[in-house]
Amino acid sequence: MARRFAQVAMRLLPPTMRPDRFTRRNRLVVYYLLALVGVISLYSVLYNVGMGYFENDHRPLFHSLQIVVETMTTTGYGADSPWDSAVMNLFVVFMQLTGIGIGFFTLRLIVIPLFSSAEVDLDSRLTPKSDHVVICEYRRDSAILLEELEDLGVEYVLISSDEEEARDLSNEGYSVIDGSPQERSAFERASIESARAVITDAGPANVDTILTVRSIRPDVEIIALTDDSDLREVLLDTGADSVLSPHGVLGHRLAEKAAASIDAAVRDAVELGEDVNVSEVPIAHDSGLVGRRIRDSRIREETGANVLGAWIDGELQLPPDPDAVIQPNTVLLVSGTDDALGRDERVHPSAPHLPRTRTHRRAGTRRGRACRPRGGEESGIDVVTVDSDEGANPDVVGDASSRPILEEAGVDDAGAIIVGLPDDSAALLASVLARSANPDAEILMRVNTDDDTRKALKAGADYVLSVPQISARMVAMELRGEAVIEPASQVRLVQVEASPFAESTLAESGIYEETGCRVVAIEDENGVSGAVDPHRELAADDRLTVAGTDDAIHEFLKQVDVARTDTDET
Template structure:
């Protein structure tokens, strides 16, 4: 075959849509200018009596259409020429808009944008190397707390969108040493990774640049924890397992510290504000716990965030858990009165149903006390659940014993299934306590409306965890890091309980006094030399308190 025959057989080269658009634009523009030039030249000859070259007419046409001036031809004396000039002016304005849309704007859109120029100076900041959940929830949390950060986003369009919204984001490969350097990894104090299989590579590359980094890694499974800890990860978090553990803690009776009194014991219990609670929307200062003569409000979980000594202006919502200290019987009475929560008595064995036997469901089952009767539901028979079936179906829930269960923990795969499971369980039982996990932060309130008593969002929990790490604080899970200790009252001799509790600058409070075998919680009670006091607070706060007591 001859070369020219081969060329003839090649398919014709096709233009892109943009190339065709530009071709039409150029041909159309040249056609308009030439047509106006010929018409103008003829009009000047016949209507204005002026002989001039075609090139001069072309100059006048271009000047008119670009609104740069008219030169010596202006003004025109005949109506025909004036109308022609008006037409050219309007045409020029229209072509100007088309030029912007076809040439100028696309040119700027295709110009490379360096997102690094938008970063402020950073030091002791957080570097987020990818984040696979709702990024805005995480970044909003950091922005609200004033935490410095840089997010490395591998998707260019997503990086630009977030940067345009005002977030500190750059586009890059978090496994690349140079891109980590653009995020000033060498001056960062915390590295957060949420990159799946890329995590190990990112961590190792980052630690080469900054060995002092504190590394927190999100992972889908706890099975990877050992491997990640081996390469330098300081804290490995499986969000679903963490939330499963927390929901299980909420589903059972937490801690209690027995006193020497025969009549009662003092302890900390949870008061859950349910969806139909009369306390919905009430301020802490206006709640029954605020001025109860025998009880002390130690802390509260507000939308998954622990606040020790809540502010008086904090409002109670149907997703709030209050940690109340005092005589156990008084707390039980208060719970039944204002929350409607069924607390297992000493003779009743807790009966918990878990819907979804994944990372979260397995963690919840492992966390529940041995005395708890647990029934698991899952559609996958390989997960070896007690009941194989769809948790959104009433027959499945009834087979699992939902109508007699004390609590239902929902850890199914997606939010839509979670919401339907919650709604179906609530329709079958008005008394069962429903605790649900959702992924999206905005679905937490929807789960409460569907009938859940308490919900935790994966996105919100992860965001709070990162924010706490930024402050160097250990993230606290419900209850098990609230401590109640009994110690000598020598440090408080002569003080009333009301005065001690009013000090909101510390993360601990005195909830009661042990005196001669009795438990005294009235605020007017004055501490004596021989009294013992019950002090409640966070782990760190109690440790500081104990050090202070030892020092005195």
């Protein structure tokens, strides 16, 4: 009830005052205060009704409010005492205990952080940990990963050598301690003896960190993240159980999108079954669909493909609003057969007339080497690279956020442009310059800060991937064993067993209504079907392919876990 009150109250606030514009700690404070008001209001009403019904003592509601506040704050235990009925006595005792609990919570959430500038022992803030994950020096926007783990119900401790960053994250409610992951004592403070896994993202110090962990816990799982794919074998030989290269995965994904936008023969779709594929289709600036409402697009009638969702101005709609207007940077999520997903001339009107060799420009740094389209030579795609580091052997040496350098690279006649710079400000500038030089090119962009995704779309990018978000997804896949399809994607696709929803229809399952996710395919003994009938009864051995945002998928997986637990208990 209190949580519902907080959600309703939040919607009534002006946009600039809503909690999603605050820091995580400030959001917690706002939710706490709203919930507190809700609890006091609820108690006041219950107390007022109880006094009239059980004590036959009808008092004004504001008098009941006074009694509740006195009781919960322990400034008084109710001027109405004593009470004759057992129900009212028990209710007052319950309010007293609630007040004590809220007092301790207020102390931890509000009072203690006010003195955060003083010397604080971050270890003392940690709750006892067991079967948790120890994270070392995560360098890709720690809050994104930590929120991902919290949403999945995974306990963790982050070790950061930056004392100020550690304190700030701890003040916001995250489980963080300061220390060096190359020292045994830091892991002992993080309770590594009871940890399920260690994640290290310490850059050049990854090897040192892995050796330190192995000297303490030879049996613990170690997941290493690196931006240099050449270090994969080194890290595995050192003792890592798995090595993740988010930049490499992300680079290959952008390259595939670029190749598909240039050459219709290059497919860019996730195959779910023999006749079912799902693809993200960025709408080109010269597309005949631009300016049309989705209901008027006639994509299904003319191609046979189903429009499952749409990214419009950085917001995913599942299913899309039929009256939503398709913009140049709209990304459609469509499903169908290979023939149905064949290039629609209105999506890429120039595609049937493209010469066999077109140019794909890539602006970036050495990390962007993975952005070369696989099979580029076979498909006749000419790739020109731009890099300020001459040692990376680029085709053009120089600053990719400089107009003369982009002109030298021939950006004005490129079919697709990939922007992957280490600094988002420079990347945004490069995107704006590239768009002004070539209005018809498809611009695909990598951002290093999640908040810059919308900025990139405003700067002219057609397709944007966030390094922190992709990294968090990949880590979650390793820890949870989550069946994520194509983690480097704007849409999150997962496959789950349908057993928690067995003997109910898709419409009765409430998947979309309660989580915002959409079932895009169902696999049974006959294979995978993309024609999802909402009135079809699900069987326990069916497998569902579900699409949604990260938050929506988290909520869906929580419901699956709850439903599976309830089924097991039954």
